[in-house]
Structure formats: C-alpha cells, structure tokens
Amino acid sequence: MDKRIYNFSAGPAVLPTEVLERARDELLSFRGTGMSVMEFSHRSRHFAGVLDAAEHGIRELLAVPEHYKILFLQGGASMQFSMVPMNFLPPDKTADYIVTGTWGQKAVREAQRCGDVRVVYSTEAEGYRSVPERADLDLSPDAQYVHYTSNETIEGVEFNYDLDAPGLAVVCDASSNILSKRIDVGKYALIYAGAQKNLGPSGVTVVVIHEDMLARAPKGQHSTLDYRLIAENRSMFNTPNTWGIYLISLVCDWLREQGGTKAVELRNREKAAMLYHAIDSSDGFYVGHAKRPARSTMNITFRLSEPSLDERFYTEAARAGFDGLAGHRSVGGIRASIYNAFPLDGVVELTAFMKDFAARNG
Ligand SMILES: *Cc1c(COP(=O)(O)O)cnc(C)c1O
Numbered sequence: 184m185d186k187r188i189y190n191f192s193a194g195p196a197v198l199p200t201e202v203l204e205r206a207r208d209e210l211l212s213f214r215g216t217g218m219s220v221m222e223f224s225h226r227s228r229h230f231a232g233v234l235d236a237a238e239h240g241i242r243e244l245l246a247v248p249e250h251y252k253i254l255f256l257q258g259g260a261s262m263q264f265s266m267v268p269m270n271f272l273p274p275d276k277t278a279d280y281i282v283t284g285t286w287g288q289k290a291v292r293e294a295q296r297c298g299d300v301r302v303v304y305s306t307e308a309e310g311y312r313s314v315p316e317r318a319d320l321d322l323s324p325d326a327q328y329v330h331y332t333s334n335e336t337i338e339g340v341e342f343n344y345d346l347d348a349p350g351l352a353v354v355c356d357a358s359s360n361i362l363s364k365r366i367d368v369g370k371y372a373l374i375y376a377g378a379q380k381n382l383g384p385s386g387v388t389v390v391v392i393h394e395d396m397l398a399r400a401p402k403g404q405h406s407t408l409d410y411r412l413i414a415e416n417r418s419m420f421n422t423p424n425t426w427g428i429y430l431i432s433l434v435c436d437w438l439r440e441q442g443g444t445k446a447v448e449l450r451n452r453e454k455a456a457m458l459y460h461a462i463d464s465s466d467g468f469y470v471g472h473a474k475r476p477a478r479s480t481m482n483i484t485f486r487l488s489e490p491s492l493d494e495r496f497y498t499e500a501a502r503a504g505f506d507g508l509a510g511h512r513s514v515g516g517i518r519a520s521i522y523n524a525f526p527l528d529g530v531v532e533l534t535a536f537m538k539d540f541a542a543r544n545g
Pocket residue numbers: 194258259260261262286332334335336356357358359377378380
C-alpha cells in the first residue's frame with residue numbers, strides 16, 4: 184500500500200501530505216546540518232530557529248497578542264486537565280466548569296482533586312448534544328477561572344462563539360478545533376491544545392497563556408508542572424518534544440500557504456456543510472448526534488437509523504478507502520473527523536458513498 188487513503192481518524196489524525204513530504208526530505212539532514220531534527224540539542228541554534236518558527240507561526244495564524252506567551256508542553260491535553268487546577272485552583276477556592284462532552288467531564292474529575300469545582304452547566308443528561316447560549320450561563324463572580332471545551336471531539340459539539348466573561352479568567356480546551364477558525368484570543372486567559380488533531384503529532388501540547396495568568400501561578404509548584412517556570416525557560420526547562428515542535432512549524436507554514444486561518448475556516452465550513460447536508464437529506468436514514476446550532480465543523484457525528492447497519496457501514500466504507508469512521512466506543516455510530524488537513528475530495532467521496540449506501544440499504 185503506497186497510496187494515501189482518506190483518514191477520518193479523530194486523533195492522531197491526518198497531516199498535510201506536503202508537510203510529511205517536507206519532513207521526509209529533511210529527515211536525514213535538516214537544512215544542511217547533516218543531522219535529523221531529532222538528533223541535535225534543543226539548546227542548539229538549529230533548534231532555536233525551529234522553536235521560533237513554531238511560536239511565530241502560531242502567534243501569527245491565531246492572532247495571539249503580545250502579552251500572551253506560547254508554550255510547548257508534554258503530557259497531552261489530559262495533563263492540562265491537572266496542570267490548570269494545580270496552578271490556579273487552591274483547595275479553598277472555586278472554579279467553574281462548563282461540561283458539554285466527555286473531555287470536559289474528564290477535566291472536572293482532575294480539578295476536583297485540587298479544589299471546589301462548580302459545574303455551572305452540563306449537557307450530560309441529554310447525551311451531550313448542545314452547547315449553552317452565553318445567557319444560559321450563571322458564572323460565579325469569585326471563580327478562579329471558568330473552563331470549557333470549545334469542541335467536544337467525541338460527541339461532535341462545538342461552541343460557535345468565544346466565551347466572554349469579563350473579570351473572569353477563561354480557560355479553554357481547544358484541542359480539536361485550534362486553528363480551524365479565527366478566534367478572539369484576547370477573551371481568554373489560557374488556551375490549551377494537544378497537537379495531534381490540528382497541529383502536528385501527539386506528544387506536544389500548545390498552551391497560550393496571558394501574562395497576568397502566568398503571574399498568578401503559585402511559587403513552589405513542581406518544576407515541570409509550573410507554567411511560570413516553563414515560560415521563563417521558553418518551554419525548555421527540560422527537553423521538549425523537538426520533533427513535534429518541528430512538525431508544528433511545518434504545519435504553520437502549510438496553513439500560511441493555504442491562505443491562513445480565514446481561508447481554512449471557510450474551507451472547513453464548506454466540508455462540514457457537505458456532510459451535514461448528506462445527513463439531513465437522507466430522509467432519516469442517517470441521524471445527526473449534535474443539535475444543529477452546536478454542530479461541530481471538525482467532528483461530524485451521526486448514526487444510522489437502523490443500528491444493525493452501523494457495522495456494515497464502516498466495513499464497506501473501509502473497503503472503499505475510508506478509514507477511521509467508527510464512532511468513539513462511548514457513543515457508537517459514525518464519526519467523520521475532518522480537521523484542517525483533511526482534503527475536500529475525501530468529503531465529496533464520502534458523501535457520494537453515504538448516498539449510495541442509503542440507496543442500497545434504505
Ligand atoms: C484528544 C482530546 C483530549 C485528550 O488529549 P491527549 O493528548 O490524549 O491527552 C482532550 N481534550 C480534547 C478536546 C481532545 O480532543
């Protein structure tokens with residue numbers, strides 16, 4: 184098999200072919216160094232250039248203001264579930280959590296180890312199909328921060344607005360929609376994202392943090408879990424994931440070549456609209472999971488009205504060259520993850536397959 188297939192995996196996920204080709208071309212000798220990126224010191228000037236490129240790429244593409252730091256950490260987004268409360272939720276204080284899916288729920292569980300967690304809004308009872316309107320949220324004025332998940336990867340529900348909470352520190356898990364659209368970073372105190380959905384490989388997590396938030400981090404934290412110390416050391420308190428940061432820099436180059444975040448956002452909307460149209464025009468053969476206003480542009484979740492057909496759907500889909508369509512084991516059904524790097528052609532072909540499958544099995 185030397186042909187690339189259509190990879191709908193939720194993460195690790197498809198990377199741009201151009202990025203992989205460039206990484207391949209530079210693998211044995213990175214830009215005349217005679218070494219791979221994985222082989223030279225993170226303290227070398229070669230790596231300093233890579234780190235600069237990744238940081239500047241994210242700063243430019245996400246429009247991150249000057250008074251924010253960009254960090255590259257390890258431990259995945261899941262470690263941020265712990266690091267955020269370890270740094271910002273003392274035992275006698277409260278933090279607000281908005282729970283619109285499985286990842287938000289996991290974040291709550293870790294925060295509860297540190298302090299008082301107030302779940303101000305949860306859609307668990309309805310099976311995580313919607314997100315609140317801003318007016319539905321009653322946030323605690325004394326909360327240390329308010330945490331939410333801008334796109335719930337498993338259920339396929341996404342906020343279509345930046346949470347605005349003046350006077351409160353907004354913390355956002357943007358793992359599965361970072362750089363998929365323009366956001367107003369200025370509304371956030373801290374944004375984190377595991378790289379393996381939209382930014383690069385697993386093993387590196389991007390944190391964008393306001394300097395005022397950094398200043399709030401307590402003294403005496405364990406060093407590798409201390410945002411301030413990591414920021415002071417430009418993400419090199421210890422050895423960072425150099426290869427992952429390098430790939431993020433290449434993905435940023437690729438995003439610029441695509442026309443930047445705005446262009447990618449428009450294409451993402453187009454791709455998602457095609458799939459949702461395939462669901463909505465199927466006369467009930469396919470049933471979308473998320474309620475319409477909360478539909479994700481990144482993870483399109485649906486099921487077949489006849490559950491016994493699920494298995495046949497992904498078996499035949501796999502045979503037709505579509506990989507990774509089985510829904511998360513906790514939700515079942517089908518999930519098509521169509522991150523930035525997922526090609527429009529693959530969406531066109533999947534919608535044709537869906538139509539044909541419905542005609543044969545409806
Ligand atoms: C994938 C994902 C996570 C978990 O990421 P890890 O890197 O595996 O820890 C957390 N939150 C969201 C929204 C995700 O999509």
